Amino acid sequence: MVTFNLMQPTSASTDASHWQIRTRPNRHFPFLSRHPWVLASTLAHDTLRPILKSDASDQALQASADDSAQPTTPQPKYGDVVDLLDHDGNWIARGLINPESRLRIRLYVFAKELAIDSQLWSSRIDQAVARRRLMGTANPEGGERLIFSESDLLSGLIVDRYADCLSVQFTGAVLLPFAEHLVQEVQAAAAKHGTPCTKVLVRMDEATVKHEKVSEDDLRQLESLTSIEETDSTVWYQHNGLEMAIDLQDGQKTGGYLDQQNNHAAAAAYMKGRRVLDICTYTGGFALAAARAGASEVVAVDSSERALAIAQRNAERNQLTNVRFEQGDCFHDLKERHQRGEQFDAIILDPPRFAGSRKQTEAALRAYTRLNASAVDLIPPGGILVTCSCSGRVSRSDFLNMLVDVGRKRRRDLVVLESRGPSPDHVFAISCPESDYLKCIVVQVM
Template identity: 60%
Template sequence: MNSHPDQPSSDLSTPAGQSQPLTLRTKPNRHFPFLSRHPWVLATAIADRGKKGGERRADASSKPSAGEREFVAAAGPADPPAETPELGDAVELLDHDGNWIARGLYNPASRLRLRLYSFSRNEAIDDAMFARRIDEAIGRRRLTTPSNLRETGERLIFSESDRISGLIVDRYADCLSVQFTAAALLSRGPLLIEQVLQAASKHGTPCQRVISRIDAATARHEGVTSGRVAEVESWSRGISLDQAVVPGSQESDTVWYQHNELKMAIDLRDGQKTGGYLDQQANHAEAARYMEGRRVLDICTYTGGFALAAARAGASEVIGVDSSEKALEMAQRNATENSLTQVSFQRADCFDDLKARRAENESFDAVILDPPRFAGARRQVDAALRAYARLNMSAIDLLPPGGILVTCSCSGHVSRADFLNMLVDAGRKRQRDIIILQSRGPSPDHPCAVSCPESDYLKCVIAQVQ
């Protein structure tokens, strides 16, 4: 009986006239995440490369014994060394025994050495595969969002969650904001952008403008040179990054779009992520339902997502705090554009601001916490949880009994259970009861791939503090 084509096999035969595929093997017992279709293969999971189809452990201090030399001489010349993959090469991933697992794209400069895209031996990593997955991803959004809302914002492609690791695409009205997080995809960059434009039009949200970017941290981790970054940015179209900001302008570094029935602007050039926080869009609207008539403090307001939604919902006063001058300028512009006069913005460090308000005996009916990612790696989780606890305890200090706490974490390495346990600890230390009204995740356009738990990153808790 023939084995199923997708099952692991040591048979790496190729059709006549084709070269053997490039292969990498995992270290012993390091292959299990990839059998579960996790797409990230770190360099530490890959065995040392040796002869083609195998590995050897390099040890310059050891020399072959006389018996080993005699065996090698009798065996004849050694096979040539295995070909070393280069950036963007398709590579077959095998377990330590040589059984086939998956196929991915290689980056020798990245700690994330191999990104897996195909878990079927019958599916090649080619232009057709990416075109198909892009179309599927944007079609997936139409399951939750109608196509007639063209002035809104939405995430069209979410990297691992849409089986296109290293590509994030957000739509703001008629503009695509494309962010590359994998250097191995850059050789296909213009093609991927064209495919996204075609699929967006097919699914009812045609776009005329494109901003393409790769942020500095990603470039550093992926080994992307400044020249290559400039090339990625040159793929933008319909966007002039030097003109003055004019609402509704078709040639500016700012794009205006509808965000929960508010007119919002995002900075395509210097904004965080792809310019805005579309993952919080539904949470902005839901949290606002609790804000009518309340005095609200929004910590880490960025461009005012929570603050402006609260003001529009009838909050009596809203103060937004952020450490970024540019973000606050954009937040104020958004408030003015929407004629929201009961909201103001102040520049300060989040921890220092909460401490100072406590010292002045200030009180708020609601406090919103939406800090940046505190844990960028697993080793930082404990420190991140301490920072979250400190921030939440400071917020609790400003709330009277019955006050509303909206607290968020976008750290993918901090689990929802860890985050809730942190709140338990914060309540215990402040001798206050925290009653969860809603425990939420990101907006529906940010799906989660169960094989990649890191894609379930956003936690948003709406609670009452007694």
């Protein structure tokens, strides 16, 4: 069981808390380019061995790398430090291991002299928040992403700010031994850089708990870092000039979709005077922006009754009467509207992620094709289609080629007006192309 003595760094000074392992032959090249994810299939598991106190010097580390590797007992626990070596024993990087996860190691440093400790986390967190301030002074009542996992060299940690509340999501169990320190440092950095936060919600979603093999005890200890009551998990914040509510406890991701904040505003610029259909509206980001921009009517659809209740509440808070909300499945809803002969001057598609892994990419592209073709059927010549994908496994070129296929099948010309990505607080790391995930394409349908 992980011990949450979180102000103490995990280091090579403790027996069997620092390990080393080699890659399989010719499987080390992504890590030379500083990619942070080491899958279990990449590793030569029989080379795993501990680095003990007596091996702490660089000389001993190199000597141990050159020794014949033997299976080791005991086995590491998640959050232990591990040095990654290539198959020939050359040092590559240092990370944290989870022996139960398919994503076996998350890499954090690529210089041998750097330790993975509380000082590293404090520095990385401060740099991440300061990076957002390069764009100017933040709105204390607004929303923003402060830490974006791999993109901020903090794989396994996502932090969003909604007004004075931090929503902290752990996506990797390897960070649990540091959780308390990480949360404290995020609060300190937010205050230092002009957006103090008095409330914190800390969570790990069910899928991550399952895949990372997190125990119930460790999950309870993680969630104990939350400083808001469950009955007080709805937070109001300013979003493109609107007052918006999100549910931090039960909402998707960290509660909202801050990555689409700028796209909500950009899409709204095309909606004045148009009849608009917003598919997968969630809490109404695209729909309310379109209504506020002067759309003649907005019909917003989502499968979640809970999300629609919040969206309705948001509309009422902002006194928007030209929008109505309906519950339905995205595919069935579009099909039924086509059968009824409905048309819309603009349609917005912001579906959930269709591809969670590389092997799901082809199925995801088929789903996008079906969804977008159904939308095009409802749009008269000259109308607008705003179509989005948050599937990191689907590249921008793949997504655009999907639209080419839609145009061919429907015998319509599709003219791209804008090809957009996430809001700039959602930075991405060149070394981790998966972090460049969001596509938002504004198209005129001819």
